[in-house]
Amino acid sequence: MLHITNGDSVSIEGHCVPWRDILHDGPVPRTGSLHELSAIRARFLAEEGYGSYDSLLNSFRERDASLHHEGEVVLWFEHDLYDQLQLIQILDWFHKHARPVSLIQSDTYLGPMPQRQVMALLPTRRPVTAAQFDAASRAWLAFTSPDPAALPALDRLEALPYLRPALQRLLEEYPSPFNGLSRSQNQILRAAGAGYRSRPSLYRAFSRREDPVWLGDDPVFKRLESLMPAAITHAFEVTAFGRQLLLGRARLVTPRWIGGVEIKANDSSRAVPTLPPA
Secondary structure (H helix, E strand, O other): OEEEEOOOOOOOOOEEEEOOOOOOOOOOOOOOOHHHHHHHHHHHHHHOOOOOHHHHHHHHHHHHHHHHOOOOEEEEEOOOHHHHHHHHHHHHHHHHOOOOOEEEEOOOOOOOOOHHHHHOOHHHOEEOOHHHHHHHHHHHHHHOOOOOOOOOOOOOOOOOOOHHHHHHHHHOOOOOOOOOOOHHHHHHHHHHHOOOOOHHHHHHHHHOOOOOOOOOHHHHHHHHHHOOOOOEOOOOOEOHHHHHHHOOOOOOOOOEEEOOEEEOOOOOOOOOOOOOOO
16 A cells, blocks of 8 residues: 655655645646656755755655555545645546545644554545546646636536635735735735744744645745845845835735746736635
């Protein structure tokens, strides 16, 4: 039995492969193969300081090769955006390769659980259904599309109950019509404005506004740095321009990717910030 989960912190008995990719950050364009996308992701993560390109690429190659496991494959994923993006990528691969796979979906965080509590969930695994494969593949296709309207157009996601709210949260990372910032950047700017003067305290203030929490501290600090020095000083104080942003009297769009969509500096484009009704 092969277990695939979101990262190294989940304590699972047996052969376990952590997926180890922050798909909510950086380019995730539509590619012809997982092999090609893994090279793109390794390059981005290396440029962001998460390791050397060669070591990251080798890790991805080993991870990707595990998908060809001949025995039972069990996926363990949580309800937050970080996990749901990994889940749809993996399910899309199994769908395209017509391979059966089982799924455990958790509405609590697996990492803090003791191993015996995690393994107690194993009997709850269920084979992935045709409806779940379909929802995942359509969502992955939309996420990797260069068209910002692709995600908001998604419907029929009920087979994966945590996917819709996760994607709705992702859409909130597009430039706000209020000031051009993403929701994450706005939360960081408000935390600095409220007097939080260290990275740990800013991260805690940020996370209190997220349910479920989906961003680790490094991605939050990358967003903090995107606001420096124009809106936040290196002493974590809000600048005059930052105060104008908080009031909606100024606009700042920083370069970033959301799946297959590249947002350039001062780009005025944005996606419709809602998904269709369930």
